[in-house]
Amino acid sequence: MSEQVIGSGTAAPRNIPIRKRDSNSTVAIRVRNVSKSFPGVQALRGINFELLSGEVHGLVGANGAGKSTFIRMLSGASVPDTGEIEVQGSPLLFDDPRLQSGAGIAAIYQELTIIPEMSVLSNAFLGKVPSRFFVTDKRRMERRFAELSEWMGLKIPPHANAGSLSVANQQMIEILRAVQTDQNVLIMDEPTAPLGPYERARLYELIGRLKESGVAIIFISHDLDEVLQLSDRVSVMREGLLVETRTAANWTKDTLVQAMLGDVQIVPGSKRTHASDQELLHVSNLALPGRVSGLSFGLHEGEILGIAGLVGAGRTEVLRCIAGAEPSAQGSMRFVGVDCPWPRTIREAIGRGIVLAPEDRKRQGLVLSRSSLSNLMLADLPAVAVGPVIDRSKTRERGTALARQLGFNPERLDAEALNLSGGNQQKLVLGKWLNRKPRILLLDEPTRGIDLGAKQEIFQAIRRLSDQGMGVILVSSDLEEVVEHSDRVLVMARGRQIDILDGHDATVERILNLIFAVESRASDAGVS
Structure with a gap:
C-alpha cells in the first residue's frame, strides 16, 4: 500500500518537541458576556467561559447549540456583537484572524482544510512556512516534520500528494499543523470523527502530552465517552447558551445528554430479526x-x-x-x-x-x-x-x-x-x-x-x-x-x-x- 496508516505501535519518544509552558493553573482564555446574532438567528447569548492553561476542557452540545460560532470567534473567524475575550490576560483583537495565531491560538476544524493538490509537507506548514533570508527553508521543514511525525506516531510520506491520503491521515496532518505552530491554546473540533479505535488511542496520548506541556485544549466531540475520559472540565451548550460547567468527574453520560437536549428524548433504535430471502x-x-x-x-x-x-x-x-x-x-x-x-x-x-x-x-x-x-x-x-x-x-x-x-x-x-x-x-x-x-x-x-x-x-x-x-x-x-x-x-x-x-x-x-x-x-x- 502506498499510504501507511497512522501509528507505528511503538511508544512515543520521551523528548517532547514543543516548548514547555508554565501553567500554574493560569487562565488561558476568559470570555465575558459574549453574544452573537445572524439574520433571524441568535447564535450566542451572554456566554461566560474560562479555559485554564494545561487543561482539557470539553465542550458539548447538539448541532445548532452554538459551539461552532463560539470557536470561530475564538479563532478570529467571527466577531462578537457584545462582550469581550481575553487571552493570557490581554484583550483579543478582531482586526485580522492572523492575530489569533499571534496570540497563541490554533484551531482544528471539523471540516478539513487540507489542499489536496499540495504535498503533505506543504500542508503541514500551510500559513507558517519557515524561511531563511526570505527563502523557504525546506530542510528545516523536513526536519521538523520528521520530528513531529515520530512524536505523534505517524508514518505519512512528507512528499506524498495530500489528496491521496485517507480522511483519517488528512485529519492527523491538520493536527500536526496546529501542533507545529507551538501555540498556547489548541481548539479541537471533532478531531476523532474520522479515526478508528487504534488511531483514536494515539491521538489521546498526544492530547495527554500536550496537556503536560501546558497547552490549554478545548475539545469538542459528540462522543461523550471520550469527552468524559479526556476532559478535566466539561461545559454544555444549548440554544446559544452555556448552560452548565462541571468537573468531568461530576458528569455522567446520561446527565450530559439531559443537559444537551433539555426536554428532547432519545428513543433507542430497534434491530431487525431477519431480512428478506431475496x-x-x-x-x-x-x-x-x-x-x-x-x-x-x-x-x-x-x-x-x-x-x-x-x-x-x-x-x-x-x-x-x-x-x-x-x-x-x-x-x-x-x-x-x-x-x-x-x-x-x-x-x-x-x-x-x-x-x-x-x-x-x-x-x-x-x-x-x-x-x-x-x-x-x-x-x-x-x-x-x-x-x-x-x-x-x-x-x-x-x-x-x-x-x-x-x-x-x-x-x-x-x-x-x-x-x-x-x-x-x-x-x-x-x-x-x-x-x-x-x-x-x-x-x-x-x-x-x-x-x-x-x-x-x-x-x-x-x-x-x-x-x-x-x-x-x-x-x-x-x-x-x-x-x-x-x-x-x-x-x-x-x-x-x-x-x-x-x-x-x-x-x-x-x-x-x-x-x-x-x-x-x-x-x-x-x-x-
Whole structure:
C-alpha cells in the first residue's frame, strides 16, 4: 500500500518537541458576556467561559447549540456583537484572524482544510512556512516534520500528494499543523470523527502530552465517552447558551445528554430479526489492487449490512468499488439474481440502482452554494422537469416530501447548504439519493460530526427505507454504531474479509478480537 496508516505501535519518544509552558493553573482564555446574532438567528447569548492553561476542557452540545460560532470567534473567524475575550490576560483583537495565531491560538476544524493538490509537507506548514533570508527553508521543514511525525506516531510520506491520503491521515496532518505552530491554546473540533479505535488511542496520548506541556485544549466531540475520559472540565451548550460547567468527574453520560437536549428524548433504535430471502446483490472475489482482496458477500432486500474495521482496512474502498468509483476493481457481481459486469463508472452503478453517500459530504456530496431544495433534486432533475424547463411547483412539492421523510425542516429548503448544520447537510445527501429511489444505498460515515438527536433521525430514516425493501451497506468508524444498527456485520482487516457475523452475535469486543488477531499475526510476520 502506498499510504501507511497512522501509528507505528511503538511508544512515543520521551523528548517532547514543543516548548514547555508554565501553567500554574493560569487562565488561558476568559470570555465575558459574549453574544452573537445572524439574520433571524441568535447564535450566542451572554456566554461566560474560562479555559485554564494545561487543561482539557470539553465542550458539548447538539448541532445548532452554538459551539461552532463560539470557536470561530475564538479563532478570529467571527466577531462578537457584545462582550469581550481575553487571552493570557490581554484583550483579543478582531482586526485580522492572523492575530489569533499571534496570540497563541490554533484551531482544528471539523471540516478539513487540507489542499489536496499540495504535498503533505506543504500542508503541514500551510500559513507558517519557515524561511531563511526570505527563502523557504525546506530542510528545516523536513526536519521538523520528521520530528513531529515520530512524536505523534505517524508514518505519512512528507512528499506524498495530500489528496491521496485517507480522511483519517488528512485529519492527523491538520493536527500536526496546529501542533507545529507551538501555540498556547489548541481548539479541537471533532478531531476523532474520522479515526478508528487504534488511531483514536494515539491521538489521546498526544492530547495527554500536550496537556503536560501546558497547552490549554478545548475539545469538542459528540462522543461523550471520550469527552468524559479526556476532559478535566466539561461545559454544555444549548440554544446559544452555556448552560452548565462541571468537573468531568461530576458528569455522567446520561446527565450530559439531559443537559444537551433539555426536554428532547432519545428513543433507542430497534434491530431487525431477519431480512428478506431475496438477494439484491452478491459480490464474489472483489479485489482492488494494493488495497482490497478476496471479498465475497451478499446483501438481501431490506437488510442493513455493516462493514467494520480499523482505518486503512479497506471499508471505503469496498463501497467505492460497488459504486463504480474504482475502474480498476475486479470481481463478479450478481444484481437481483442476474450476473452483470462490474460497474466501471458511477453513472453505470446509478443506472442499476446503486448509489453512494460519501464520507466527505461537503466536497463530494453537496453543492454548498446551492439551496437545500436544489441539492435534493440534483440526482434526478428530469423527474421535476417539463422538457428542458424545471417545474418549480413540482420541485417544491417533491422537496417538501423528502424533507419531511428525513426530519428536515421544509422551511429551510431555500437556505444554502453551506449554512446548515452537519446533521442537516447529511440529511440532504441522503435525500438527494432517495429522490432517485435506489435499490441499494451505500453509506460511508453517515453520522460523522452529528449530534445524538440528528443521528437518531438519520438511522430512523435508514431503517424505514430498509423496511420498504432497500438494501443498505453501512460503514462507520464507530463500532458501537455498526453493531447497534446492522442486521449482519462484515469484519475486515488489512484489505481482507475476516468474518461475517449475525447482527445478534456481533459485539464490539468480538469484532476487535477478530481484527487484532489479524493485526497481531501480521505484525509478528513483519508485514507493514
